[in-house]
Amino acid sequence: MIAFVATLLMGIAWWEFGPRTPDSWTEAELIEIRSLSLRRLPELPADPSNGVADDPRAASLGHKLFFDTRLSANGAVSCATCHKPEQRFTDGLAKGRGIALSQRNTRSIVGTAYSPWQYWDGRKDSQWSQALSPLEDPAEHGSNRLELARLLATDVSLKTEYEAIFGPLPNFTDTTRFPDRASPIGSEELGTAWESMIDSDRGVVNTAFANLGKAIAAYERMLQPGPTRFDNYVAEIEQGLDSSSLSDEEIIGLQLFVSDARCTECHNGPLFTNNEFHNTGVLSFPGDHPDRGRIDGLKQLLADPFNCKGEYSNDPLHQCDELTYVRTGIELIGATRTPSLRNLGGTAPYSHKGQHATLAEVIDLYNRAPLAMIGHNEVEEKLGLSRRERKQLEAFLIALDAPIAADPKWLKAPE
Amino acid sequence: MRSSTFILLLVLITASAIAPAEENSSERWQTRSGYYWVSFTSDLEPLEINRIHRWVFHIEDESGAAIDNAEISLLGGMPEHNHGLPTIPHMTESLGNGDYSVEGMRFHMNGYWELTVTVDVSDRRDIVVIPLTIS
Numbered sequence: 001m002i003a004f005v006a007t008l009l010m011g012i013a014w015w016e017f018g019p020r021t022p023d024s025w026t027e028a029e030l031i032e033i034r035s036l037s038l039r040r041l042p043e044l045p046a047d048p049s050n051g052v053a054d055d056p057r058a059a060s061l062g063h064k065l066f067f068d069t070r071l072s073a074n075g076a077v078s079c080a081t082c083h084k085p086e087q088r089f090t091d092g093l094a095k096g097r098g099i100a101l102s103q104r105n106t107r108s109i110v111g112t113a114y115s116p117w118q119y120w121d122g123r124k125d126s127q128w129s130q131a132l133s134p135l136e137d138p139a140e141h142g143s144n145r146l147e148l149a150r151l152l153a154t155d156v157s158l159k160t161e162y163e164a165i166f167g168p169l170p171n172f173t174d175t176t177r178f179p180d181r182a183s184p185i186g187s188e189e190l191g192t193a194w195e196s197m198i199d200s201d202r203g204v205v206n207t208a209f210a211n212l213g214k215a216i217a218a219y220e221r222m223l224q225p226g227p228t229r230f231d232n233y234v235a236e237i238e239q240g241l242d243s244s245s246l247s248d249e250e251i252i253g254l255q256l257f258v259s260d261a262r263c264t265e266c267h268n269g270p271l272f273t274n275n276e277f278h279n280t281g282v283l284s285f286p287g288d289h290p291d292r293g294r295i296d297g298l299k300q301l302l303a304d305p306f307n308c309k310g311e312y313s314n315d316p317l318h319q320c321d322e323l324t325y326v327r328t329g330i331e332l333i334g335a336t337r338t339p340s341l342r343n344l345g346g347t348a349p350y351s352h353k354g355q356h357a358t359l360a361e362v363i364d365l366y367n368r369a370p371l372a373m374i375g376h377n378e379v380e381e382k383l384g385l386s387r388r389e390r391k392q393l394e395a396f397l398i399a400l401d402a403p404i405a406a407d408p409k410w411l412k413a414p415e
Numbered sequence: 416m417r418s419s420t421f422i423l424l425l426v427l428i429t430a431s432a433i434a435p436a437e438e439n440s441s442e443r444w445q446t447r448s449g450y451y452w453v454s455f456t457s458d459l460e461p462l463e464i465n466r467i468h469r470w471v472f473h474i475e476d477e478s479g480a481a482i483d484n485a486e487i488s489l490l491g492g493m494p495e496h497n498h499g500l501p502t503i504p505h506m507t508e509s510l511g512n513g514d515y516s517v518e519g520m521r522f523h524m525n526g527y528w529e530l531t532v533t534v535d536v537s538d539r540r541d542i543v544v545i546p547l548t549i550s
Contacts (some may be wrong), residue, residue, distance in 0.1 A: 035525070183481065268465070269464060321518065325467070325502040325503055325504055325518065327503050331499075380497070
């Protein structure tokens, strides 16, 4: 009996702690692995809705605006308050905190120029349109579009740069036409002031506001993920070299990633995301109602005057394929957008409300595949990974970190 | 039940009853009742995930003659994953010579897909399931 127990314990110990060598790759696995490499990342897609997306002058102005705390009601919040360059443009918090606590976890903006949708619920369809939303959110910047437009028109430096790109700004000093503060979003006071303005003046303000977002987007397009140890590993195996970039444990984690753990069903392509919406049974944030996710985000997107088909889009044809052929349906209830896994290790907590403090907790979620609190969990089968396999998968995910591929000047506040 | 949901279910049930044609056995597929032949080309070649693009379907009758007055609709999904396409593609134009533009195609996952194509010509509707593996 003792011998039996001892043998059993030794077997368990070997399984958990013994050396293990990765299996050789199958052809199907190699195809999948290559498809994840940063070298397969296509050229940055054009954004026809933003006429200055690739204008370096707009990127320079956007850089200044991104770090400018005057774009907030209390003069203390900028985009960089939550999108901190030193934290891969996230904030390390469960939910973002600007003027107050926001509703969701701050996503990184690195590589988002590749995504047809922005935010966890995809309620925005461009970087420039996304950039506008926090500015008027009472919990984030808490500002309003009229004050922001006036800032552009009164700050000499901003005005000069803005007008060189977008043309002359109107004079917002006529208080009979332009109240101190106004917006269709936010408090009743802001709304009443907005309604008091004539249509053409509202359009003038909206145009300046949209252009502000377009400049910020031109800056954000500069922020792309850099090559990781995983990408080096793919290059090594493609050249038939002995791999030294990943450890054996990480390679086994990669094997799990592309096979038994089924991660590439959603975390696919060079950015490790399909940028689509999935309900994976993430529990609600304590005290919050279950998040309806994409089903509500889509409604907001379709009603948004700053979407790709709106009058502030620069796409003359308003082709907007993604918006035109957008999917609807009950499977979008509780669905949130697949996050990229690049730079994952430094961007905890995870999930749309930061429900998971660690990667181990996220992996455990898929291992358990719980019933969704709202809608239907697409992950119907538990992964059934052992503790060791979960550790190996986590080790691989952490290996997806690398410095951002951008000129260092973009990664700090402008001089 | 909303009518769109009912129609979707009806199509899915119908589609599930049809065994897909053998994959890659041919570049064209015959519809279930044999009325039409369906083939397609893609603006994105080879096919890859996460990129929206256009397909051109070509429709012929049983004798191989091009049909120009068809209406095409399409539903796609992954049977193994119980989900559909991430977009709702639809026919945008009849190009002549039996060709039809279908825009909004996008796949968001590698693996085995089935595309259920319905061809309507006057009162003759027929359906075919096209198997497709994206890798």
